[in-house]
Amino acid sequence: MIGGRFLGQNRRSAAPRLDLSHNIILYLEGISVSFDGFKALNDLNLYIEAGELRCIIGPNGAGKTTMMDVITGKTRPDTGSAWFGQTVDLLSLSEPEIATAGIGRKFQKPTIFPNHTTFENLELAMAGDKAVWKVLFARISSEQADRIDSVLRTIGLSDKRNVLAGSLSHGQKQWLEIGMLLMQSPELLLVDEPVAGMTPQETERTAELLVSLSGTHSVVVVEHDMAFVRSIARTVTVLHQGSVLAEGSMDQVQNDPKVIEVYLGD
Template sequence: MGTILEINNLIISFDGFRALNGVTTKVEKGEIRFFIGPNGAGKTTLLDAICGRIRPQQGSIIFDGDKNIMHYPEHKLVNIGIGRKFQVPSVFTSLSVYENMEVSVVNDRSIMASLFQPITKAQKEKIDDILDLVDLKDYCDKKAADLSHGQKQWLEIAMLLVQDLQLILLDEPVAGMGRKETIKTGELLKSIAHHCTVIVVEHDMEFVRDYASKVTVMHEGRILDEGSVSQVQNNPKVIDVYLGRGGGNCA
């Protein structure tokens, strides 16, 4: 399959505090990779670094074999195939579900195109297909503000899917969801992974167990362990810093 993302010895510090302290990992194509760890382990910081919100002091992030994406401006990442979903659902609440998708689907994002190039038929079909996938087709004309929490999360994922990405970064996609919604989101991730790599930061251990192909456990800015779910679950160090202590509210 090949490697889609290669992170080498990443170091990020804020005012002397090392949020990431030498993180090295590789993500293979088609994986659903979970990053877990207690609060402050550096998971979200890692996502922020991958998508250009934070500039690392040291190290490198190589995407798709040869692109060093550390110096890419955020708005150009979509063009090379990286999309990011935020922890708090961030959809455009005053626009309808369909308009949210319309804004996301286009490839030419210049002012001229947004005035003179209407959505093509193929793009319309793509929007319909993906809204179908996330069960939002019946809500096309509904304002995004009126959707439930779960539906907003799915809409945001749908907005990523419509962009033909190679790598999707999700920050706690099931936070605040009920069991049913969580399962639905998990199944959605599985079907996404057929044509796209997914990186997820998550707290919900049950969700991790059910859907991760590989798990990276982080602690205090370092990688503690990496492997299959059962492998990391049996690692005494992991149990000590994370599963053991935080297990009560995470499991």
């Protein structure tokens, strides 16, 4: 696996069956995590619906990154449970197994292969059990090429397919990494501060992209840019001191006295 996320994962054969019969794709219940006496998460309860676009906001130290670390298996909680659908116990799986199960995570800093083209980056990220060198030198099928073309259109980089990824703009690199996750057909996407450092035009395009992915995928966005959150949010969850402080529409949380006091009013 290169970059910790993309290669050597055969999702088609290894992924446990996802049960969305209750329309909830992610359950976090009673999750607590402590680091050297500091409680990063404190009895956190969070539920994400299938196909939902959820925005998570909160001040630094609120527990946003630790929450994503728990979901992806990087951090094990002291207490609580984490379920992917009705039947997949995330706390019993390793990080690669969680990725294989259908959870993709995009970090703030894009992880791409700068010396390969945009097309080749998506090819490398393609789900399957091929070894790296086989991927690099094998001929891809017409179906696989069509899949890559479809993702290129989704992320708005069709005209950059033969451009080295290292020469892309900051925003384009972010979109490419989202495309690399999409190549594995994840059910749930975790996206960390996607518009940090972007131009206004890139920020607008990123909003359109994330909104377009919801429905087909469940998308959880952690972001500090309140204007961006307002442009995409249906439901906003506010974390504070490792717990959910408020949840609702952007208008509801912005007008919540508790939220104003600890976050938005700063």
